[in-house]
């Protein structure tokens with residue numbers, strides 16, 4: 001295997017050299033850190049980002065928590081009937097303590113994206129889309145969505161595919177999103193990636209895409225409750241991001257209880273698939289060409305300075 005393609009070994013990961021914390025969030029128990037990583041056979045270190053998330057207790061762990069999982073109770077204080085402890089868990093591969101996404105080699109764009117930054121609400125008119133955003137999307141090198149093409153070509157994550165509909169114009173692949181631990185149903189997070197390559201984002205959608213959108217909706221709502229008994233179709237949130245991070249059309253599928261911002265569902269970011277279908281079918285077939293869309297943009301986003309220059313940030317006077 002090409003050296004650059006293979007994953008680092010545990011030994012190589014141990015030699016990750018910490019540079020700085022890019023972002024951290026105590027609510028979601030996540031942290032993004034920047035460092036340097038290299039293959040042991042190489043002299044050259046490259047930027048690497050670790051996206052860390054502490055996992056919560058799984059429902060199968062809880063009944064055996066005190067008997068099997070807790071290695072040590074460390075008493076910290078007490079007051080009347082209230083007793084406080086910190087705890088250490090046993091090592092058990094079945095129940096990992098945390099989940100990591102390693103991005104390596106990481107580009108400047110990744111470092112900017114995963115860094116804490118001020119955020120602003122933007123009003124994107126059709127004119128701003130045509131003159132600023134669309135040219136930007138067209139300038140993004142196709143390598144940014146290589147991971148998507150790897151999935152569609154079954155060159156990566158093939159064994160994680162849950163459902164594939166092969167049809168050219170309405171087909172898609174459904175698989176776990178990289179953010180999901182693939183175990184905890186309450187935080188279920190799947191992503192459906194369409195086979196066709198001509199839809200980059202919500203702005204490209206019109207009524208000719210209704211068969212695609214409806215097929216996605218029907219198949220996912222039928223399949224997921226069968227695959228994960230206990231999850232009902234009315235507990236699944238199907239939505240699309242605008243702006244997305246990756247400009248190849250995909251739909252997010254999450255459990256209703258996965259309702260943190262990290263669950264991708266923030267308003268001014270997530271558009272419900274049902275609303276998209278309704279807008280295209282009942283209102284205007286080119287709704288998303290004509291709509292002004294409001295979204296959050298971080299200061300590090302490549303689009304931010306242009307948006308700032310033309311006054312697209314929300315003010316009391318602009319609507």
Ligand code: G7M
Pocket residue numbers: 147157175176177178179191240241243244245246247264
């Ligand atoms: O914001 P946007 O709609 O572009 O979200 C893209 C989604 O794709 C996010 O929820 C990511 O967690 C997910 N994702 C990104 N990458 C690079 C991968 C990947 O390599 N594999 C999988 N399964 N999901 C990914």
